[in-house]
Amino acid sequence: MRIVFMGTPRVAALSLQRLLNSPHAVAGVVTQPDRPAGRGQKPAPSPVRAVAEKHGVAVLAPEKIRDPAFLDALTAWSPDVIVVVAYGRILPRQILELAPHGCLNVHYSLLPKYRGAAPVAWAVVNGEEKSGVTTMHLVEKMDAGPILLQRGIALTADETTASLQEKLAPLGADLLLETLAGIAAGTVTPKTQDEAAATYAPMIKKEDGVIDWSLPAAAIERRVRGFAPWPTAYTHFDGALLKIHRARVVESEKAPPGEVVRADRSGLWVAAGAGALALEEVQLENRKRVSSAEFLNGSRIEKGARLGPG
RNA sequence: CGCGGGGUGGAGCAGUCUGGUAGCUCGCAAGGCUCAUAACCUUGAGGUCCCGGGUUCAAAUCCCGGCCCCGCAA
Numbered sequence: 001m002r003i004v005f006m007g008t009p010r011v012a013a014l015s016l017q018r019l020l021n022s023p024h025a026v027a028g029v030v031t032q033p034d035r036p037a038g039r040g041q042k043p044a045p046s047p048v049r050a051v052a053e054k055h056g057v058a059v060l061a062p063e064k065i066r067d068p069a070f071l072d073a074l075t076a077w078s079p080d081v082i083v084v085v086a087y088g089r090i091l092p093r094q095i096l097e098l099a100p101h102g103c104l105n106v107h108y109s110l111l112p113k114y115r116g117a118a119p120v121a122w123a124v125v126n127g128e129e130k131s132g133v134t135t136m137h138l139v140e141k142m143d144a145g146p147i148l149l150q151r152g153i154a155l156t157a158d159e160t161t162a163s164l165q166e167k168l169a170p171l172g173a174d175l176l177l178e179t180l181a182g183i184a185a186g187t188v189t190p191k192t193q194d195e196a197a198a199t200y201a202p203m204i205k206k207e208d209g210v211i212d213w214s215l216p217a218a219a220i221e222r223r224v225r226g227f228a229p230w231p232t233a234y235t236h237f238d239g240a241l242l243k244i245h246r247a248r249v250v251e252s253e254k255a256p257p258g259e260v261v262r263a264d265r266s267g268l269w270v271a272a273g274a275g276a277l278a279l280e281e282v283q284l285e286n287r288k289r290v291s292s293a294e295f296l297n298g299s300r301i302e303k304g305a306r307l308g309p310g
Numbered sequence: 311c312g313c314g315g316g317g318u319g320g321a322g323c324a325g326u327c328u329g330g331u332a333g334c335u336c337g338c339a340a341g342g343c344u345c346a347u348a349a350c351c352u353u354g355a356g357g358u359c360c361c362g363g364g365u366u367c368a369a370a371u372c373c374c375g376g377c378c379c380c381g382c383a384a
Contacts, residue, residue: 036384041312241381265336265348286315286381290322293348297335298323 001184004079004099005048006030011169012085013047015106018173019083020055024180027077032088033061065089074098081183083176084138096138101183103138105145106172108165109201110134110152112193115143117203120168121161125226127218130154131164133172135179137190144198146190149179160228204231211235213258213308217249217275235307237299241285242307244277252276258308263301268292270307 002025005016019026029052034043045053052059058077062070071094081101084091086108096103109119111134123131132152139145151171155164182188209231211220224233224247234243235258255261255271262269268279283289284299295301 041384288380294322297321
């Protein structure tokens, strides 16, 4: 089939890569414009753009999705189907109805659960035992379109958003090709979503990473994994930002939430609302991430210290 | 030129403002102690203080240039 691909981040780039290696014809690619990124704020191309250019595929990166010149160009590519993977914008009806087969979307959850911008992170934060990928037709309501195919995967006990994404990206790429084949052969049947079972996974904000020490240790530990690699679960020590990259739930004597109950060679433990968290890998602002043992060697943190704002 | 912090024995850090014998915690080696230990005691090895210039009687420390790492931001 003749395909136009719309996507932006790394996970999407993998799907594009797989399409380019398939017999399908990728007529063009649409991605977000180069944005200032990294230190120095130099505009950097999106991962999808990088892959497209490497393969010499035409790329459009409109600032405004409704820009008439862009819509004309998109129409001129005359796709049979538009494949959308984490493009990063809500598409107007005009684009949804542009191709004969409409817009095919790869979503990284088992819909109707976790509709929205951050399905992977919230699945980890909520301690889900399984997640997966779904292909569906895009409709105007966010992630509410009829489901085409779905494939599940079990989460491991130490799953992070980063690790889960690594697993879901290739799964999604596989499912995408399978779905395209099914559409071409007429063997997939769209299935309406069960609205009553829908849940939402809103975009993660920087502030979501702030650790609330009054939560149960198990909940904090899940947030440590769910917010890796971004925004990272973090707190403050002595006025400085302290990121928690890895932690473990432990049993401990009662202490006010946020209080350091252990800071010696047996570990760095912090009291939570229920239980305590053994910090295993941390990172002080401006410094590298280090094991708690290394952190203890260089810092003067002691039992009784308080972590958190103020 | 987006803002800011940093590069000091194998690791993590202090010392730099107010130049003048290189320090802390840990690791490592040897010996000791203990039924035993991520235990403890003693001794020891190990450093071009990122690189290159400059100022000075003297530079980890002050000045100029460069390389690398990191936090914020996106």
